[in-house]
Amino acid sequence: MDDRAKRIRRNSPGGKADAAKVDLTAVVVAVSNNEPCVLTIGQTDTLPSGPLALEHRSLQSGLRTWVEEQTGHPLGYIEQLYTFADRDRAGAELEQRVISISYLALTRKEHATAPSKSSWQSWYDYFPWEDHRAGTPPMVSNLLRPRLIEWADGAYDDATRLERRRRAAIAFGFDDRPWNEDLTLKRYELLYEAALVEEAMRGSTLPPPVRGKSMVSDHRRILGTGISRLRSKIKYRPVVFELMPPAFTLLQLQRTVEALAGRLIHKPNFRRLIEQHELVEETGETSTETGGWPAKLYRFRHAVLEEGEVAGAKLPLSRA
Amino acid sequence: MDDRAKRIRRNSPGGKADAAKVDLTAVVVAVSNNEPCVLTIGQTDTLPSGPLALEHRSLQSGLRTWVEEQTGHPLGYIEQLYTFADRDRAGAELEQRVISISYLALTRKEHATAPSKSSWQSWYDYFPWEDHRAGTPPMVSNLLRPRLIEWADGAYDDATRLERRRRAAIAFGFDDRPWNEDLTLKRYELLYEAALVEEAMRGSTLPPPVRGKSMVSDHRRILGTGISRLRSKIKYRPVVFELMPPAFTLLQLQRTVEALAGRLIHKPNFRRLIEQHELVEETGETSTETGGWPAKLYRFRHAVLEEGEVAGAKLPLSRA
C-alpha cells in the first residue's frame, strides 16, 4: 500500500514538497471617537503581516516584530485567531503552499511611537452592514436582503433553495429573527458564497453589488474573523479595557463596547453589571468634558484578572 | 534601516530561511462506557499526525487523510484548535522550523472501518487530576498541592511567590476556590512550569513526581488544549451529540457530558435544560438495559442546528 510510501516521505523533513511559507498576519484594533478601527499599511487595504523567520523565537514574537516594524506600534494584548491555508491565496500557482497564521491585537492609537506608513481605518468601512447602532442599516433590508433571496432562488433544487434562505435569515436576522452581532464571519462567508463581495468576483468585470471596501488577498476574511472573535469575547472576558485610556467614565466605556458590538446597550443595566463584578474602581476625579453632570472617572481593577475566572462578566447587549 | 532588508527577503518566497515544515495533528475523541477516550497510534503515546502535503486540498482534508490512513477512522465533526510553533519541538536542532496545526475531532468508536494499529486511551490516563466525578482526586490535595506550594515558595522574591500561589489556587481550586473544569490547559502548563510533569524533565534522571502518562513531543499539551476546548464548548453548543449513538437515554447523555466535564451534573436540572431547548425528540422506543424503570430513547433533533444560534444551551454543571 502507499501507506509505506507516505511514511517514508514523512521521515524526510527536508523534502521540498512538504515545505511551506508561513505568514503572520495581525488584526490590530483600537477604538477612538466611538469608532472601532483596524491598523492597515501602505496605500492599499492591507493588514500588517510578514513571513515567519528562523530568528523569531515564537509565533507571537515574530508577529510583534513585524507589526512594530511596519507600523511603529508595539503590541500589548494579543491572541491567536485562526490558521488559514485552503484559501485561494496568492501562492496557488507557486510550488509552495502559503499558510497564514492570524492574530488579534488590542491597543490604543496613542501607543504609536513613530510616524509610519500605517493608518487606522474604521472597520465599518469594510463591513458597513455590521453597524447597527443606529438601527438596522438600510443597505441590509434594501440591498442585501433582495440579493441574497435572489441568490437562494438561483439554486438548482428546492432543498438548497430553502437551506440558503434559512442560512441568510439566521445570519442577517431576516423574518423577525434576532440580529446576532457575533456572526460577522458567517455573514461575510455567506456574501462571498453569493458572490456579493468584491473578493469573490476577482477577474470579473462586473462591479461588486455590495458597498464596503475590500482588502488585499483574504485579509477581509481575516478581519471578519477578528471582529467575530472580539464581539464574542467582550461578553465573558474583560478585554475591553485593553482599548481604554487609564481613566475613563462609565459612558465612555459603554460607548466603546457599543462601537465594537455594533449595537446599543441599556445604560442602567450596563452600569449595574460593571459595578456588580467590580471591574472598575473610582480614581477620585471627575470629568466635565461631556457637558451635563460631571462623571466620575474610573480605572480598570487589574486585580480582577487575578481573581480567577471572571465568570459571568457578560455585557448586557440590548436587543432594542 | 534593516526594514528594507527584511522587505526584500519577504519578496523572495522560495527562500529557504522562510520555509517551514507543517504538521497536522488530531485530537480524536470518543466516549464509551462513560470514559472519554482519545485515539492514539502505535505503541507509543502519539496522536495521529502527518505533514501537510501539496496534494491536500485544505488543512482539513489533509488532516482527514492522515487520520484515516493511520487509524482507519473516517472523521465527522472537526474544528481547528491551535497552531503551535514556539515549543521546543523536535525540529529545534534542524534548520527548518516545525509548525503544528492541531484539530479537535468528535466521533464514535464504532465508526472504525478496518483493523489498524491505533488504539483508544482514556484521557484521564494522561490527566489523572482532571477527573472529579468521584470528588476531588486524592492526588490533588495530597500530591499536587504540596508540590505546587513548594514550587511557589522556591521563587526568588515575595511577589513571584505570591503570584505563583495565586495561580495555583485559581487553577486547582485550592483555598476554597471553586474547581473550574475548563482550565485543563492552564493546569497542565502550570505543572509544566513547576517541572512536575515528565515532559518538563526530559534529559533528567529524576522520575517525574506526578503520576499520569506523558506523550510524544508536545502531544500531551495538544490533548490538554483539546480537552479545554471541548469542556468549554459543550456548555454553549450541542456538540455532545457527535459522540452519541443514534438513539440514547437521557441518563446516557448525561453520563457522557459528565465524562467529558469530569464532574457530576444535577439530574433534574439536566433534563429540564435538554427539554427546554428541545435538543432531542423521542424515538418512541424504550430501553430496559439499565435495570429499573425503562427509559425512553431519544434522538438528537438536527433541526436545532438550523434554528440559528443555540443560545443558552448551557449545561448545568453541578458544583456539588
Add this chain to the structure above:
DNA sequence: CGCCTTATATTCAGGTAGAGTATAATCGGA
C-alpha cells in the same frame, strides 16, 4: 431662571439556575 444634557439611583416583572423532594415503573432476590 428654565431647559437641556448627562449621571446616578431605584424599582419591577420574568426568566433561569441551583438544589431539594416526591412518585411511578421495573427487576432481582428473599
Add this chain to the structure above:
DNA sequence: TCCGATTATACTCTACCTGAATATAAGGCG
C-alpha cells in the same frame, strides 16, 4: 409474592440575573 434497590419522571422553592422603565440630582448655557 412481596420488598427493596434502581432508575425514570415530575414538581417545588428560592435566589439571582436580566431586560426594561422610571425617578432624581448636578452641571452648562442662553
